[in-house]
Each structure stands twice: as structure tokens, then as C-alpha cells.
Amino acid sequence: MSEPRNQSPGPTDLPGQADLRSRAGALDAEDPLAEKRKAFVLDDTVYLDGNSLGALPAHVPARVADVIERQWGELRIRSWDESGWWSAPERIGDRVAPLVGAAPGQIVVGDSTSVNVFKALVAAVRMARDTDGGAPDERRDEILVDATTFPTDGYIAQSAARLTGCRVIPLAPAEAPAALGPRTAAVLLNHADYRTGRLHDLPGLTAAAHAAGALAVWDLCHTAGALPVGLDEHGVDLAVGCTYKYLNGGPGSPAYLYVRRELQERFDSPLPGWNSHAEPFGMRPGFEAADGVTRGRVGTPDILSMLALDAALDVWDGVSVDAVRAKSLALTDFFLRCVEAYVPEGLVESLTPKAHAERGSQVALRCDGAGDVMKRLIEQGVVGDFRAPDVLRFGFTPLYVSFADAEQAARVLARTLGA
Amino acid sequence: MSEPRNQSPGPTDLPGQADLRSRAGALDAEDPLAEKRKAFVLDDTVYLDGNSLGALPAHVPARVADVIERQWGELRIRSWDESGWWSAPERIGDRVAPLVGAAPGQIVVGDSTSVNVFKALVAAVRMARDTDGGAPDERRDEILVDATTFPTDGYIAQSAARLTGCRVIPLAPAEAPAALGPRTAAVLLNHADYRTGRLHDLPGLTAAAHAAGALAVWDLCHTAGALPVGLDEHGVDLAVGCTYKYLNGGPGSPAYLYVRRELQERFDSPLPGWNSHAEPFGMRPGFEAADGVTRGRVGTPDILSMLALDAALDVWDGVSVDAVRAKSLALTDFFLRCVEAYVPEGLVESLTPKAHAERGSQVALRCDGAGDVMKRLIEQGVVGDFRAPDVLRFGFTPLYVSFADAEQAARVLARTLGA
Structure with missing residues (x-):
């Protein structure tokens, strides 16, 4: 993600790579949810496993520390009322x-x-x-x-x-x-x-x-x-x-x-x-x-887990679910487009419907040796997951996944499959 | 608990108060579990509600912070294996x-x-x-x-x-x-x-x-x-x-x-x-x-709550349950002795059996207006709980309750009831 966009095509570029990277940059620039990414703890990993475990919202640790140290540690039993447990x-x-x-x-x-x-x-x-x-x-x-x-x-x-x-x-x-x-x-x-x-x-x-x-x-x-x-x-x-x-x-x-x-x-x-x-x-x-x-x-109720969730829900303040859906579809569309461009024909097959009305917020690709392929993707910083027997699963969480992430994931997948 | 022990009996002393305070001091001095109290976050409160919500072990906040910030925040989905979730x-x-x-x-x-x-x-x-x-x-x-x-x-x-x-x-x-x-x-x-x-x-x-x-x-x-x-x-x-x-x-x-x-x-x-x-x-x-x-x-499994428990269990390292039981019985015996000495006859009645073989780790006292009495005890820093219709419940957690706590609780109770 720190790599320069709009490179001139080189001998090792994948088909359409320069165009797609440029397009990713443009989509990210006009993404109304792009700022939300800062609310999460993320690193250079392309994290496409938020459909299994969502990323950590940055303010959660301090909130949970308060629940433990003040509400439990100091108020103790009184917190059932006073802290709204x-x-x-x-x-x-x-x-x-x-x-x-x-x-x-x-x-x-x-x-x-x-x-x-x-x-x-x-x-x-x-x-x-x-x-x-x-x-x-x-x-x-x-x-x-x-x-x-x-x-x-x-x-x-x-x-x-x-x-x-x-x-x-x-x-x-x-x-x-x-x-x-x-x-x-x-x-x-x-x-x-x-x-x-x-x-x-x-x-x-x-x-x-x-x-x-x-x-x-x-x-x-x-x-x-x-x-x-x-x-x-x-x-x-x-x-x-x-x-x-x-x-x-x-x-x-x-x-x-x-x-x-x-x-x-x-x-x-x-x-x-x-x-x-x-x-x-x-x-x-x-x-x-x-x-x-x-x-x-x-x-x-299990208060520590529950109040961590309470804090995590703050990231939704001011977010419209319709905007999330629009970005989700744009992300999965774009990822499928990159996969189609980069991955040689026949190596993967999308199990996720093309029709928007039939698509959730993930892309599942059937792939020979999917378990091993996913291991190699993870080693290269693209984290999805494997579902038996032969599915590569990529989740797109609109609050923190970028179009650049989607392009990078498709590119690393293509390279991993030998493109 | 910061009050001096072994005062000479004054005009406002309760019956046997000097002796019982001195006895509390002696019992605390010879208590093999006394050091465990330092493992918990406690203040001047006499906390006799550990049978409802145990006190916070002091090392738990740092451990939970690691679970959230490193295991969830950085390792994310990998923690299901790598962090033993x-x-x-x-x-x-x-x-x-x-x-x-x-x-x-x-x-x-x-x-x-x-x-x-x-x-x-x-x-x-x-x-x-x-x-x-x-x-x-x-x-x-x-x-x-x-x-x-x-x-x-x-x-x-x-x-x-x-x-x-x-x-x-x-x-x-x-x-x-x-x-x-x-x-x-x-x-x-x-x-x-x-x-x-x-x-x-x-x-x-x-x-x-x-x-x-x-x-x-x-x-x-x-x-x-x-x-x-x-x-x-x-x-x-x-x-x-x-x-x-x-x-x-x-x-x-x-x-x-x-x-x-x-x-x-x-x-x-x-x-x-x-x-x-x-x-x-x-x-x-x-x-x-x-x-x-x-x-x-x-x-x-709810990992945050579960790993907070995991950390909390560290306080049991090197503790024998037999030693806990011995202290529990000594604490409840001593509390009942103080109540008998301090509280005028007929105001409370113990529902907790005298026989050790029939006693858990709490003392329940039947008392008119128990709900209001417990409120006043809590205001004075003695925290037990009220159970309908007329029970004052005092839990004795041997890892962090002292004999001085027991004496103080009985003393505050007696004063609250007009002794």
C-alpha cells in the first residue's frame, strides 16, 4: 500500500495492472468511508478476514481498561447499577x-x-x-x-x-x-x-x-x-x-x-x-x-466482552448502512475485475454471484489446493481464509478495506498462482 | 482499618471491643494467606461481597490489554491458533x-x-x-x-x-x-x-x-x-x-x-x-x-471474558484449598463472635449454621429492615448485600478478607443497629 501508484507498465506487470492500480487510487480518493479506516488498528496487512474476526477499533482498549480498572476494580458490585451493567x-x-x-x-x-x-x-x-x-x-x-x-x-x-x-x-x-x-x-x-x-x-x-x-x-x-x-x-x-x-x-x-x-x-x-x-x-x-x-x-451477562462490543459500536456513529452497502458492492466488483484481469483463466472460479442482489460482502473463489494457496497468501500479507474443501474466502469490510487493498490482494493471488 | 488497635476501653466502646480488635490483629498476624491480599485491588472498603463479584486481581488489566492490543489488534485471526484462543x-x-x-x-x-x-x-x-x-x-x-x-x-x-x-x-x-x-x-x-x-x-x-x-x-x-x-x-x-x-x-x-x-x-x-x-x-x-x-x-467462546478469567486464576498459584477453607471457617466464626458480642440481643439472627460441616463461606443474618440496613452499611464502607425479604448477606473471601475486616463489619453493623 506504500507502493507508488500509476507506475509505467514494466516487463513484470500483470495485464492491466497500471490501469487497475490507478483506478483503485481514484476509487479510494472518492470513497466517503475512507476516513473510517483511521478508527481501526491496522498495519500493512491486507486484512480480508473481517468476515471472520473484525479488526480492533482503536479506542476499544482504553474503554475496556476503564471497565476493568474503575468499574470492576473500584466500584465493584455497585457497577451493576452505577455503570449500567x-x-x-x-x-x-x-x-x-x-x-x-x-x-x-x-x-x-x-x-x-x-x-x-x-x-x-x-x-x-x-x-x-x-x-x-x-x-x-x-x-x-x-x-x-x-x-x-x-x-x-x-x-x-x-x-x-x-x-x-x-x-x-x-x-x-x-x-x-x-x-x-x-x-x-x-x-x-x-x-x-x-x-x-x-x-x-x-x-x-x-x-x-x-x-x-x-x-x-x-x-x-x-x-x-x-x-x-x-x-x-x-x-x-x-x-x-x-x-x-x-x-x-x-x-x-x-x-x-x-x-x-x-x-x-x-x-x-x-x-x-x-x-x-x-x-x-x-x-x-x-x-x-x-x-x-x-x-x-x-x-x-459477560460484561467485559459485552462492553468491548459497546465501545466497538461507536465506529458506526454517523455511518449509513446504505453507504456501507454501496462500498461493499464496489469493492467486491472491483476485486472480481482485478482477479479476472490478473489471474490466468481456469485457475480460480468465483462462487459468489455476479448479481448484486445475490451477493453479500465477500468473494469466494474455488481453487485447487486452496488451503496451501491461502497459507502462501497470508505469508505475503494478504489475509483471507480457507474453507474446506477448496474455497479461498475474502471478506470485504467497507469500514476499513480500501480499493488499493482489493487490487493488491488480486495481484498477490495472481502471482501466487504463477501469473 | 487504619485505626489503632488495642485502644483502652472508652465510654463509647462496644462490649469486648478492645479484646476482639486485639484478637483480630493476632489472627491476621498468623494468617498464612494474609499476603495474598496484595494481589488484589482493594481500598479502605470492607468488601464482603466477593460471593457476588470477586475483587479485581491487580495483574488482570495488563493481561487483558495484551489480549486486546496484541492478540486481537495485531495478530487478529491468527490468535485463534497462535494465542491459544x-x-x-x-x-x-x-x-x-x-x-x-x-x-x-x-x-x-x-x-x-x-x-x-x-x-x-x-x-x-x-x-x-x-x-x-x-x-x-x-x-x-x-x-x-x-x-x-x-x-x-x-x-x-x-x-x-x-x-x-x-x-x-x-x-x-x-x-x-x-x-x-x-x-x-x-x-x-x-x-x-x-x-x-x-x-x-x-x-x-x-x-x-x-x-x-x-x-x-x-x-x-x-x-x-x-x-x-x-x-x-x-x-x-x-x-x-x-x-x-x-x-x-x-x-x-x-x-x-x-x-x-x-x-x-x-x-x-x-x-x-x-x-x-x-x-x-x-x-x-x-x-x-x-x-x-x-x-x-x-x-x-467469548475470548476477552475468558482470558480475563485465565489471568485471574493466577492468584491461586501455590494456594491450597484446605488453607482457604481453614481461614474461611475462622473468619466466619470470628465474625459471628463479634456480632454476638456487639449487636444487642434480638436484633439479628444468624441463618448460617454453627456447625462447620454445614457452613459455606458466608454469614447470613436475618434482620428487620435489612434492605435499608445494608444501604447504611454500604454508605459506611462495609459492603455486603441484601437478599429479599430480610437477609443481610456477608461473604468472606479468604484470599483478601482479613480478621480486622470481620471485626470492623460487625462493629459498624452494631452501631448502625443502634448499639
């Missing part, structure tokens, strides 16, 4: 909300994505069977699950099905409309495929689920913070997501659960911990669920 | 193990206590019904639950029962032997009562559960780090506990799950996330549980 899950949920198109009061932060998938699916099955005072509709015994999804969702869905007397029907998201019927209780889909980067049709598939009387549960791990989700607008019932990818919350930062406001009164959690009780300090033997999305909480 | 749940579990009498390979750290109670209970019911290749013993449909326990355990037990076709039988722990029978699947008990501080008979009640063919699940939140637990020695099947009380892991630090080695192959988790898979990066559609206690993991 107790209400952090809802308060931080309300900060995630605008990033996924949700009004306040519908998101609670805590637990892992897997645990939230479990809460959402069991609760969805219960709601699908609950027929407004009539006999429970036990026929609803099928959970449709994206078979192409990140596998934890499928494992947890199997468990939720086993415990609620359902069976899982694995399918590709596009097959869901045909498979929906009077037996469908819930549909669990990933908004973007973790492997190929394909973006699924959240509005259309949600509407199809509703038309069949089923609930739509979406996993937003690979889209929240990368593109508009529109949970409220599209009537999504329940959603989960992690916060350590495009939201930069830190390694294993708490996940979140969205419960649409209209469903909250019927949300019947399989994990009713003391934090989801109407009166948590009443220490009553009988469970009575709290009002609102608070009933999606379980046990004591 | 991936294996942290088992590695830190092995550090908790000696504190609860467990050999390595049986404890995994992660999730909240409530979530771990859920895993343990559902898995216990499944194991109780699994009869070595014969027809499943569906008669085992009762879960005995300590009705005096911290309520989250009861709420989660109700959910586990509902999802496995069981019913919960609430009882006092001492009633468990009489209630056990051929229908009992599992018994969930708290090792020490969070309210009264009563210690229950873990060896005897575990043996009784086994004699009835049931599994014993223990919640160690109020004993781990305060007294010897002896999980292996007493044949406990499953156990859970938090790490933010006597283990000083920080607010909401991850909980842990113990699965006795002989049961691990049969441990069938209701939360089978990708972290509990035999090949987590194989991303296979079908679930295959990992060997060993790893199958107690679920999703991505």
Missing part, C-alpha cells in the same frame, strides 16, 4: 438495532449465536403451534433448515427438533417455498452463505414462510454491518447474529437475538434464566417472564 | 479443576451458569434413561430440584423437564434421599445455599442419588474457591459453577461444566454447536460429537 444487553441491543433495520426494544445481546439459534427455534415452534386459544396445532412438526448454512445452525436445529417433536428438512434456501406447508413450524435460513457469499432473498422467503403459517428465523452473521437487512420492514419473526465479524466486537463477542415486537408476549424461551424473569431480584421460585425482549436473556 | 475453554477448565477436586480433562469453561445447568440436566435425563443397550427407561421422569436454591436453577430445570417429558419435584436437599426412587432421573442441588450459606452434604446426597440409579448434578457457584468440593472423590456426575464469585473472574465471566470422565462418551448435549463437533472446521452437515469434555462446548 445490568441493562447492557438491552441497551447494546438498541445500538445494534439500526444496523439491521429494527426499531428499539427488539434486540437483546448475549450468549453465543448457537445458543440464540436454539432459543429462537424452540420459541418459533411453540409459537407456530400456539393457535390463539384453540387446541395446539401439533401438526406443525417440520423445521426447514438451510442445508448450505454454517453447520452449527443445522446441529442446533436438529436438537431443537428432537426436543420439540419436530423433524428437520434440509434444503437449499431457494427450495423453501416449494417445501413449505401446513406442517412447517419454522424456517431457519442464513441471510448470506458463509462459504459462497451468496445473499438470500430475505423479503421473499419471509413472506413465503408467513403465507404457509410458519415463522421465519434468520441468521445475520454474514450480513449485519455489511448491508441493509430490514428486519422490521420485511416482517422477520426472529433473528440471530454474531457481533465479531462486520460489527468488530472482538473475538467471541456476545451474539444477539431479535424478537419482533408483536411476538414478544408469546416468546416462550427454552432457556428461562433469572435474567429473563419479570423480577430477577425477587428470587421467586416460580418463573414469570419479563416483558419485552428481556425475556430473551438467560444468565448473568 | 481455540483451546482456551479446555485449558482454563483444567485450571479450575484442582480447585474443585477434578482431574484434568473433565471441565470446560464457557456460557453462563444457567446455560450449563440446561446442558447438564438434559444430558443427565438422557443418561439416566439410557440403559446400556436395553430399551430406554422412560419411567425415569422426575428431576429433584433444591427448592431453596438460586432460582435460575429451578427455572432451567422446569424447562429441561418440559422438553424431556419429566416433572420437577421441588424439595429441601435433606428431603432428597426420601424422595429418590425408580422414577428419579436426576437430582440438581446447590452445594451451598446462596441465601443462608448452608453447606449441603455433597458426598452423602450424591451417594443417595446413585443408589437410586439417578444422576447427581451439583451447582458449585457458592463453594468453588471457598472450600474443598471433591468432585472426583465423591463420584459427582455433572457439575456447573460460575467464576465471578470466589474465583474472581470478573463480572459475568464464563461459567464451567464438569462431566465425569466415565460419562463423557454418553454425554448427549442439547446444545450441540460447532465447537462441540469432532471436526469443527470440517463444516460437515451431520453432527458428530467431539471426544471428551469438549462436547460440552457450544459456540464461539
Whole structure:
């Protein structure tokens, strides 16, 4: 990135290299988000793995130090009230909300994505069977699950099905409309495929689920913070997501659960911990669920991880998700263009759809020996990741990835593949 | 604590005050754990709430800063391998193990206590019904639950029962032997009562559960780090506990799950996330549980909270749990002696058993207007907590509470109550 742009073409240049480097410079110069890069701790690495672990926002260490040294060390137990620890899950949920198109009061932060998938699916099955005072509709015994999804969702869905007397029907998201019927209780889909980067049709598939009387549960791990989700607008019932990818919350930062406001009164959690009780300090033997999305909480929140996330979310101040999406598409378009220009034909194949409407914020390239190729890329300072069996995965985080990064990554890839 | 000891009795002295202060000084002088206090960040406060949130070990901030700034900020995704993030749940579990009498390979750290109670209970019911290749013993449909326990355990037990076709039988722990029978699947008990501080008979009640063919699940939140637990020695099947009380892991630090080695192959988790898979990066559609206690993991571990705990556990280096127990009993004995001497008769009543074998590491005093009394104590720098409806709770953390603290707390309490 410190190399001069607009070099004259030399004997070792790749096809179109001078033009593409010049174009990268121009795109970076007109990028309205370019300044955001300074909010992160970055070095010369081309970091295209923010879809696995987001980079560190520069102000997070000082904020966490304050949480530990003053809030825990000095105030100790008083911080549950005085430092707002107790209400952090809802308060931080309300900060995630605008990033996924949700009004306040519908998101609670805590637990892992897997645990939230479990809460959402069991609760969805219960709601699908609950027929407004009539006999429970036990026929609803099928959970449709994206078979192409990140596998934890499928494992947890199997468990939720086993415990609620359902069976899982694995399918590709596009097959869901045909498979929906009077037996469908819930549909669990990933908004973007973790492997190929394909973006699924959240509005259309949600509407199809509703038309069949089923609930739509979406996993937003690979889209929240990368593109508009529109949970409220599209009537999504329940959603989960992690916060350590495009939201930069830190390694294993708490996940979140969205419960649409209209469903909250019927949300019947399989994990009713003391934090989801109407009166948590009443220490009553009988469970009575709290009002609102608070009933999606379980046990004591992990404050250090949660307040690191809280700090990390500051980088979104003044950022429009539409601007992020526009840059994301421009970045992935540009990267694909560079790959096409630089990499000799037949060595890689893009698994990521060309159509913008079907693309998340990553590019997945099928490549022989992908595991070894990714190792060599990383040695050369281009960090993506490898997904079995043969996928090179490059994540484009619009807040800190530049067009120069995209060009450099394609160039190093081409050289690594022998161009 | 900076006041001179051995004052001559003045007109405002409480009964026996000079003697008790002198005795406190002598006990502190001969305390083999006295030096450990320096490992913690403490001020003039008499902090008797370490059974709710342990004090900050002084070296934790620097360690967490390294995790954030170097491991996350510089190494980023590489830290999953290079900084040992991936294996942290088992590695830190092995550090908790000696504190609860467990050999390595049986404890995994992660999730909240409530979530771990859920895993343990559902898995216990499944194991109780699994009869070595014969027809499943569906008669085992009762879960005995300590009705005096911290309520989250009861709420989660109700959910586990509902999802496995069981019913919960609430009882006092001492009633468990009489209630056990051929229908009992599992018994969930708290090792020490969070309210009264009563210690229950873990060896005897575990043996009784086994004699009835049931599994014993223990919640160690109020004993781990305060007294010897002896999980292996007493044949406990499953156990859970938090790490933010006597283990000083920080607010909401991850909980842990113990699965006795002989049961691990049969441990069938209701939360089978990708972290509990035999090949987590194989991303296979079908679930295959990992060997060993790893199958107690679920999703991505919350690294910041987990590595703060890892650092906090350093204070246990060279500490014997027997020495901790000896000091704990001496502290609570001495505090009760001071309360008896200072507080006019009839104003408080100890709910904590006198017999050492029945006492945890806290003293609970019933007191009229306990909520208001605790507020006034806190204003005077004596921090315990209030538990509804009428309990003053004082936790004694042997690693950093002194006998002078105990005397001062009793003295301030007596003055507050009008002595």
C-alpha cells in the first residue's frame, strides 16, 4: 500500500495492472468511508478476514481498561447499577438495532449465536403451534433448515427438533417455498452463505414462510454491518447474529437475538434464566417472564466482552448502512475485475454471484489446493481464509478495506498462482 | 482499618471491643494467606461481597490489554491458533479443576451458569434413561430440584423437564434421599445455599442419588474457591459453577461444566454447536460429537471474558484449598463472635449454621429492615448485600478478607443497629 501508484507498465506487470492500480487510487480518493479506516488498528496487512474476526477499533482498549480498572476494580458490585451493567444487553441491543433495520426494544445481546439459534427455534415452534386459544396445532412438526448454512445452525436445529417433536428438512434456501406447508413450524435460513457469499432473498422467503403459517428465523452473521437487512420492514419473526465479524466486537463477542415486537408476549424461551424473569431480584421460585425482549436473556451477562462490543459500536456513529452497502458492492466488483484481469483463466472460479442482489460482502473463489494457496497468501500479507474443501474466502469490510487493498490482494493471488 | 488497635476501653466502646480488635490483629498476624491480599485491588472498603463479584486481581488489566492490543489488534485471526484462543475453554477448565477436586480433562469453561445447568440436566435425563443397550427407561421422569436454591436453577430445570417429558419435584436437599426412587432421573442441588450459606452434604446426597440409579448434578457457584468440593472423590456426575464469585473472574465471566470422565462418551448435549463437533472446521452437515469434555462446548467462546478469567486464576498459584477453607471457617466464626458480642440481643439472627460441616463461606443474618440496613452499611464502607425479604448477606473471601475486616463489619453493623 506504500507502493507508488500509476507506475509505467514494466516487463513484470500483470495485464492491466497500471490501469487497475490507478483506478483503485481514484476509487479510494472518492470513497466517503475512507476516513473510517483511521478508527481501526491496522498495519500493512491486507486484512480480508473481517468476515471472520473484525479488526480492533482503536479506542476499544482504553474503554475496556476503564471497565476493568474503575468499574470492576473500584466500584465493584455497585457497577451493576452505577455503570449500567445490568441493562447492557438491552441497551447494546438498541445500538445494534439500526444496523439491521429494527426499531428499539427488539434486540437483546448475549450468549453465543448457537445458543440464540436454539432459543429462537424452540420459541418459533411453540409459537407456530400456539393457535390463539384453540387446541395446539401439533401438526406443525417440520423445521426447514438451510442445508448450505454454517453447520452449527443445522446441529442446533436438529436438537431443537428432537426436543420439540419436530423433524428437520434440509434444503437449499431457494427450495423453501416449494417445501413449505401446513406442517412447517419454522424456517431457519442464513441471510448470506458463509462459504459462497451468496445473499438470500430475505423479503421473499419471509413472506413465503408467513403465507404457509410458519415463522421465519434468520441468521445475520454474514450480513449485519455489511448491508441493509430490514428486519422490521420485511416482517422477520426472529433473528440471530454474531457481533465479531462486520460489527468488530472482538473475538467471541456476545451474539444477539431479535424478537419482533408483536411476538414478544408469546416468546416462550427454552432457556428461562433469572435474567429473563419479570423480577430477577425477587428470587421467586416460580418463573414469570419479563416483558419485552428481556425475556430473551438467560444468565448473568459477560460484561467485559459485552462492553468491548459497546465501545466497538461507536465506529458506526454517523455511518449509513446504505453507504456501507454501496462500498461493499464496489469493492467486491472491483476485486472480481482485478482477479479476472490478473489471474490466468481456469485457475480460480468465483462462487459468489455476479448479481448484486445475490451477493453479500465477500468473494469466494474455488481453487485447487486452496488451503496451501491461502497459507502462501497470508505469508505475503494478504489475509483471507480457507474453507474446506477448496474455497479461498475474502471478506470485504467497507469500514476499513480500501480499493488499493482489493487490487493488491488480486495481484498477490495472481502471482501466487504463477501469473 | 487504619485505626489503632488495642485502644483502652472508652465510654463509647462496644462490649469486648478492645479484646476482639486485639484478637483480630493476632489472627491476621498468623494468617498464612494474609499476603495474598496484595494481589488484589482493594481500598479502605470492607468488601464482603466477593460471593457476588470477586475483587479485581491487580495483574488482570495488563493481561487483558495484551489480549486486546496484541492478540486481537495485531495478530487478529491468527490468535485463534497462535494465542491459544481455540483451546482456551479446555485449558482454563483444567485450571479450575484442582480447585474443585477434578482431574484434568473433565471441565470446560464457557456460557453462563444457567446455560450449563440446561446442558447438564438434559444430558443427565438422557443418561439416566439410557440403559446400556436395553430399551430406554422412560419411567425415569422426575428431576429433584433444591427448592431453596438460586432460582435460575429451578427455572432451567422446569424447562429441561418440559422438553424431556419429566416433572420437577421441588424439595429441601435433606428431603432428597426420601424422595429418590425408580422414577428419579436426576437430582440438581446447590452445594451451598446462596441465601443462608448452608453447606449441603455433597458426598452423602450424591451417594443417595446413585443408589437410586439417578444422576447427581451439583451447582458449585457458592463453594468453588471457598472450600474443598471433591468432585472426583465423591463420584459427582455433572457439575456447573460460575467464576465471578470466589474465583474472581470478573463480572459475568464464563461459567464451567464438569462431566465425569466415565460419562463423557454418553454425554448427549442439547446444545450441540460447532465447537462441540469432532471436526469443527470440517463444516460437515451431520453432527458428530467431539471426544471428551469438549462436547460440552457450544459456540464461539467469548475470548476477552475468558482470558480475563485465565489471568485471574493466577492468584491461586501455590494456594491450597484446605488453607482457604481453614481461614474461611475462622473468619466466619470470628465474625459471628463479634456480632454476638456487639449487636444487642434480638436484633439479628444468624441463618448460617454453627456447625462447620454445614457452613459455606458466608454469614447470613436475618434482620428487620435489612434492605435499608445494608444501604447504611454500604454508605459506611462495609459492603455486603441484601437478599429479599430480610437477609443481610456477608461473604468472606479468604484470599483478601482479613480478621480486622470481620471485626470492623460487625462493629459498624452494631452501631448502625443502634448499639
